[in-house]
Amino acid sequence: MKRLAILGSTGSIGQSTLSIVEQFPERYSVATLAAGRNIEAVFAQTIRWRPKLVSLATEELASQLSSRLRKVGITEAEVVYGREGTVACSTHGDADFVVSAIVGVAGLEATHAAILAGKPVGLANKECMVAAGEILTSAARQRNVPILPIDSEHNAVHQCLRVGAHGEVKTIWLTASGGPFRQLPLDQFASITPEQALKHPTWVMGRRITIDSATMLNKGLEVIEACRLFDVPPSKVCVTVHPQSTVHSLVEYIDGSILAQISVTDMRLPILYALAFPERPASDLTFDLAALRHLEFEQPDFARFPCLRLAFEAAEKGGAHCIALNAADEVAVEAFLDRRIPFMGIPGTIEKVLASTPESHPATIAAVLASDREARQKARALLA
Amino acid sequence: MKRLAILGSTGSIGQSTLSIVEQFPERYSVATLAAGRNIEAVFAQTIRWRPKLVSLATEELASQLSSRLRKVGITEAEVVYGREGTVACSTHGDADFVVSAIVGVAGLEATHAAILAGKPVGLANKECMVAAGEILTSAARQRNVPILPIDSEHNAVHQCLRVGAHGEVKTIWLTASGGPFRQLPLDQFASITPEQALKHPTWVMGRRITIDSATMLNKGLEVIEACRLFDVPPSKVCVTVHPQSTVHSLVEYIDGSILAQISVTDMRLPILYALAFPERPASDLTFDLAALRHLEFEQPDFARFPCLRLAFEAAEKGGAHCIALNAADEVAVEAFLDRRIPFMGIPGTIEKVLASTPESHPATIAAVLASDREARQKARALLA
Numbered sequence: 224m225k226r227l228a229i230l231g232s233t234g235s236i237g238q239s240t241l242s243i244v245e246q247f248p249e250r251y252s253v254a255t256l257a258a259g260r261n262i263e264a265v266f267a268q269t270i271r272w273r274p275k276l277v278s279l280a281t282e283e284l285a286s287q288l289s290s291r292l293r294k295v296g297i298t299e300a301e302v303v304y305g306r307e308g309t310v311a312c313s314t315h316g317d318a319d320f321v322v323s324a325i326v327g328v329a330g331l332e333a334t335h336a337a338i339l340a341g342k343p344v345g346l347a348n349k350e351c352m353v354a355a356g357e358i359l360t361s362a363a364r365q366r367n368v369p370i371l372p373i374d375s376e377h378n379a380v381h382q383c384l385r386v387g388a389h390g391e392v393k394t395i396w397l398t399a400s401g402g403p404f405r406q407l408p409l410d411q412f413a414s415i416t417p418e419q420a421l422k423h424p425t426w427v428m429g430r431r432i433t434i435d436s437a438t439m440l441n442k443g444l445e446v447i448e449a450c451r452l453f454d455v456p457p458s459k460v461c462v463t464v465h466p467q468s469t470v471h472s473l474v475e476y477i478d479g480s481i482l483a484q485i486s487v488t489d490m491r492l493p494i495l496y497a498l499a500f501p502e503r504p505a506s507d508l509t510f511d512l513a514a515l516r517h518l519e520f521e522q523p524d525f526a527r528f529p530c531l532r533l534a535f536e537a538a539e540k541g542g543a544h545c546i547a548l549n550a551a552d553e554v555a556v557e558a559f560l561d562r563r564i565p566f567m568g569i570p571g572t573i574e575k576v577l578a579s580t581p582e583s584h585p586a587t588i589a590a591v592l593a594s595d596r597e598a599r600q601k602a603r604a605l606l607a
Numbered sequence: 608m609k610r611l612a613i614l615g616s617t618g619s620i621g622q623s624t625l626s627i628v629e630q631f632p633e634r635y636s637v638a639t640l641a642a643g644r645n646i647e648a649v650f651a652q653t654i655r656w657r658p659k660l661v662s663l664a665t666e667e668l669a670s671q672l673s674s675r676l677r678k679v680g681i682t683e684a685e686v687v688y689g690r691e692g693t694v695a696c697s698t699h700g701d702a703d704f705v706v707s708a709i710v711g712v713a714g715l716e717a718t719h720a721a722i723l724a725g726k727p728v729g730l731a732n733k734e735c736m737v738a739a740g741e742i743l744t745s746a747a748r749q750r751n752v753p754i755l756p757i758d759s760e761h762n763a764v765h766q767c768l769r770v771g772a773h774g775e776v777k778t779i780w781l782t783a784s785g786g787p788f789r790q791l792p793l794d795q796f797a798s799i800t801p802e803q804a805l806k807h808p809t810w811v812m813g814r815r816i817t818i819d820s821a822t823m824l825n826k827g828l829e830v831i832e833a834c835r836l837f838d839v840p841p842s843k844v845c846v847t848v849h850p851q852s853t854v855h856s857l858v859e860y861i862d863g864s865i866l867a868q869i870s871v872t873d874m875r876l877p878i879l880y881a882l883a884f885p886e887r888p889a890s891d892l893t894f895d896l897a898a899l900r901h902l903e904f905e906q907p908d909f910a911r912f913p914c915l916r917l918a919f920e921a922a923e924k925g926g927a928h929c930i931a932l933n934a935a936d937e938v939a940v941e942a943f944l945d946r947r948i949p950f951m952g953i954p955g956t957i958e959k960v961l962a963s964t965p966e967s968h969p970a971t972i973a974a975v976l977a978s979d980r981e982a983r984q985k986a987r988a989l990l991a
Contacts, residue, residue, distance in 0.1 A: 382864060386769045391887040396896055463896060473869070478883070479876050479892035480766060485857070485865040492863050499862070503775040508863035512780055512847060518902040 225498065226254035228312050228342070230333055231324035233264040235428070236347040236373065239490045240322050240498075241268065247495075247504060255312035257325070257333065260284060266291055269300050275317050276301050278308030306332060313337040320498065323348050324373070326429065327553065328595050331355055335588050338362045338370070345497035347373035349448045354546045355591045356451025357584065371497035372452055376445055378493035379471035379484035380453060387476045395449050396473040396481075398465040399523060402437040405466060409527050415566035417559060434556045435530075438569050439523065440548075443534020447545050450538055457538035462531065464521045469510075486510050529570040537577060542584035543594050544577055550598035551576035558606045576601045609882065610638035612696050612726070614717055615708035617648040619812065620731040620757065623874045624706050624882075625652065631879075631888060639696035641709065641717065644668060650675055653684050659701050660685050662692030690716060697721040704882065707732050708757070710813065711937065712979050715739055719972050722746045722754070729881035731757035733832045738930045739975045740835025741968065755881035756836055760829055762877035763855035763868035764837060771860045779833050780857040780865075782849040783907060786821040789850060793911050799950035801943060818940045819914075822953050823907065824932075827918020831929050834922055841922035846915065848905045853894075870894050913954040921961060926968035927978050928961060934982035935960035942990050960985045 227244065231237045237258070244251040253272035258265045259280045266288060269277055277300050279285045285304035292300055303311050313321050313333035321337040323330050324347040331351050337344055339362060346352065351359060363370050372378050376397045384392065403422050404415065420437040421430065428436070435441035439462075446460045463473075473483040486492050487510045495506055525532045530552070537544040555572035558564045564572065576598055585591045611628065615621045621642070628635040637656035642649045643664045650672060653661055661684050663669045669688035676684060687695050697705050697717035705721040707714050708731040715735050721728055723746060730736065735743060747754050756762050760781045768776065787806050788799065804821040805814065812820070819825035823846075830844045847857075857867040870876050871894045879890055909916045914936070921928040939956035942948045948956065960982055969975045 382770050382866065386766050386866075387887050393893075394896075461897075463899075470867075473896065475894070475896065476887050477889040478879055478887040479870050479890050479894060480880065480887070481869040481894055481896060482766065482770075483854075483867040483869060485867060486863050495862055496864065503771050503860050503862040503864070505861040506863050509777075510859070510863060510865055512778075512857065512859065512865060512904065513845075513906055515847075515904040517904075520896065520899040520901075522897055 224252055225250060225319045226252050226317050227498075228255040228257070228315060228318035228321045228337070229253065229324070230257045230309060230313055230322060230330055231326065231347070232256040232268055233258045233261040234324055234326065236322070236324035236490060236494065240324070240494050241272065243491055243495050243498060244272070246506075250504065251498060254318040255315045257309045257312040262288055270295065270297060273297070274300055276303065276312055276315050278303045278312045280304065309333040310336045313342070314340040318342060320345065322373070322494070323351065326350070326431070328354050328592065331591065332588055335359060335362065338366065338368050341366050341368055343369045343371065345371045345373045345494065349374060349444050350549050352448040352451045353444050353549045354595060355588060356448065356545070357541070358586070358588060358591065360451050360454070369500070370452065371500055372448075373490070373493050373497050374445070375488070375490070375493050376472045377449060377452055378496055380449060380474055382484045382496070383472065383474035383482035384453065386474070386482045389454065391476050391478070392455065392459065392474060393477045394475040395453060395455060395460045396475060397442060397445050397449060397460065397462050398468070398470050398472050399439060399442040399462050400436065400468045401464040401466050401523070402439060404437055404527070405464060407527070412527060412567050413565055417562065420559070420566060430560065431553060431556050434559065434569070435552065438530040438566070439528035440530035440534060440552050440569070440573070442523075443531050444549060446534055447538045447548075457535055462523050464523050465519065467518055469515070469518055530573065533570060533573050533577060540582055543580050543582065546585070546591060546594045547576050547580040547598035548573060550595045551602040554599050554602035554606065564606060572602055572605055575605055608636055609634060609703045610636050610701050611882075612639040612641070612699060612702035612705045612721070613637065613708070614641045614693060614697055614706060614714055615710065615731075616640040616652055617642045617645040618708055618710065620706070620708035620874060620878065624708070624878050625656065627875055627879050627882060628656070630890075634888065635882060638702040639699045641693045641696040646672055654679065654681060657681070658684055660687065660696055660699050662687045662696045664688065693717040694720045698724040698726070702726060704729065706757070706878070707735065710734070710815070712738050712976065715975065716972055719743060719746065722750065722752050725750050725752055727753045727755065729755045729757045729878065733758060733828050734933050736832040736835045737828050737933045738979060739972060740832065740929070741925070742970070742972065742975065744835050744838070753884070754836065755884055756832075757874070757877050757881050758829070759872070759874070759877050760856045761833060761836055762880055764833060764858055766868045766880070767856065767858035767866035768837065770858070770866045773838065775860050775862070776839065776843065776858060777861045778859040779837060779839060779844045780859060781826060781829050781833060781844065781846050782852070782854050782856050783823060783826040783846050784820065784852045785848040785850050785907070786823060788821055788911070789848060791911070796911060796951050797949055801946065804943070804950060814944065815937060815940050818943065818953070819936065822914040822950070823912035824914035824918060824936050824953070824957070827915050828933060830918055831922045831932075841919055846907050848907050849903065851902055853899070853902055914957065917954060917957050917961060924966055927964050927966065930969070930975060930978045931960050931964040931982035932957060934979045935986040938983050938986035938990065948990060956986055956989055959989055
């Protein structure tokens with residue numbers, strides 16, 4: 224029985240993780256739940272899953288939840304809050320495995336603390352790896368703690384990497400759906416609206432990641448994540464546009480063999496893989512290969528998707544440039560959704576922030592967070 | 608340094624193996640060469656590779672080769688002949704690895720002897736596995752001898768199987784090019800000529816295997832081979848028609864993940880994989896993923912390709928039925944190439960031979976060979 228700490232329990236990955244727990248009660252149980260402000264959802268989850276520890280964003284929310292739980296007779300769940308609360312959830316003595324699914328750098332401290340505490344991590348939060356990948360992976364190596372990627376691309380890569388040695392990898396090919404503007408002529412990019420950008424052809428996701436998918440910045444973050452997770456230079460990572468989102472990624476070996484992973488587009492599959500690794504439990508998430516008709520692959524167009532180029536440049540420089548890429552993008556995406564800047568203002572903002580970022584490699588989580596704040600301030604100042 | 612015994616050195620796989628030895632002189636050398644009647648080619652190979660032992664089909668050919676070698680001053684190569692000669696090559700004390708690439712059941716005894724002698728085998732001869740798979744795999748298990756498949760499909764499956772446990776395999780998907788008649792209407796199958804059937808869209812191969820590819824009997828033999836090599840029932844093996852021959856096969860796991868192997872259509876790649884396993888040396892056999900445009904997959908049509916249905920039926924019965932399938936096909940293909948029967952007479956002949964074959968499971972190589980002769984006689988009698 225693996226007892227899980229679920230960071231971000233009310234989000235999409237958190238809910239999918241709980242549906243896996245529901246499906247495999249003999250394998251998994253819930254030790255702790257960390258969430259933000261969705262008190263109704265956490266209340267229901269606590270009643271259903273009876274965690275030992277629950278964390279919410281603020282003291283006020285925590286005390287509300289506490290009293291509501293007492294009213295229904297649930298007294299064994301301790302309720303905490305804030306950054307320390309999330310860390311307490313990720314390092315709790317009863318947790319055997321941490322699902323890190325808090326969006327943004329908010330989940331960073333708790334993920335780092337989990338690794339320092341020797342807990343295996345299923346990582347759904349790509350910003351963690353982008354902002355502090357060097358720190359997290361070196362801590363994981365020192366403590367021999369596995370970090371299992373939960374997003375579909377890196378999960379696919381993780382699987383394909385089992386077919387050869389690290390030194391035998393030639394190229395990691397991350398597939399990209401190409402987003403809603405894959406075939407839009409370049410001259411129409413200037414007039415893209417938030418409504419258009421929020422319509423993703425394949426995946427239903429949060430607002431920022433949907434916009435990041437439309438600009439392909441999301442794929443750029445994944446390039447950086449792949450470099451850190453799998454310890455390869457950016458020159459060994461390529462992106463291929465694959466609109467069917469059926470092949471989740473590929474690994475090319477030096478002998479000429481390419482391994483690809485194919486499955487339904489359902490996040491429960493990579494979650495299950497990460498939770499059960501190295502085992503594969505039987506699931507009902509079957510892909511109908513007999514119904515597979517055709518697959519397309521094409522090269523990404525850096526002219527229409529400058530965010531992808533910027534990400535490769537940041538990946539080469541590492542450290543503060545990766546932090547700034549992610550931070551500036553988050554600020555710029557908000558501004559785009561608020562209609563303060565046009566669609567191509569997103570890469571424009573990122574490029575300016577990157578240009579004014581000196582090369583540095585923050586060595587602590589505190590330094591990473593400071594570097595992140597600095598980049599956000601720069602981006603906000605640019606957009607003011 | 609791995610010293611190779613190459614059975615079938617003058618055939619296509621034998622020549623490709625020698626080109627790998629040429630490319631990786633620090634990894635591989637030639638210990639023995641077994642061939643048939645192509646004395647010119649064997650003479651040149653012996654001069655180039657300096658094996659300790661060479662075998663030809665007959666005593667006369669062997670003595671011709673001997674005297675020609677002496678004339679050019681090569682005295683260290685012993686020359687033998689016939690079935691015993693081939694076995695001597697496959698079990699020679701200097702051989703560390705046996706490439707079994709003699710077409711048909713002719714290579715069977717030598718392959719069995721190599722396994723009994725504890726030598727790892729790279730198997731390019733699918734008839735061996737079809738006719739005597741149960742005997743070969745059980746001998747290999749007892750002696751802990753690896754059998755590494757050299758044909759592209761099973762080599763792909765071997766790679767994809769490294770990503771999960773045996774009990775976690777749901778389906779092995781063998782890809783088939785579909786051959787030249789993939790889109791031919793059923794009513795035109797009656798008038799297919801040998802010339803049409805010998806034009807394979809993807810691979811350049813021998814005459815029988817090219818016809819077997821046109822009838823899809825070849826894929827049926829591969830289904831049986833997969834069952835034996837990977838120890839799965841026929842119900843766990845499926846065929847998918849993939850005209851691009853880019854994905855060489857796939858493995859579907861019970862959790863819903865499918866792993867696929869992609870590479871150029873060049874036999875040197877599976878040969879190198881088998882020789883170097885578990886390592887992957889760098890090769891120039893690169894597949895241009897950036898040039899990959901689209902891939903198609905479709906279900907095979909058992910009405911137009913009854914040989915495939917017959918193979919699945921034989922796979923279910925095992926033993927003598929698999930032997931008869933292969934033997935009857937070889938006789939029927941000869942008859943088709945001699946214009947004695949029409950194209951659809953090939954499955955017709957096989958079906959009749961299978962129908963008159965009692966269920967039995969020959970337990971020795973001698974019994975397998977006797978069963979093979981019996982099936983050939985039946986087929987010849989039917990066609991007389």
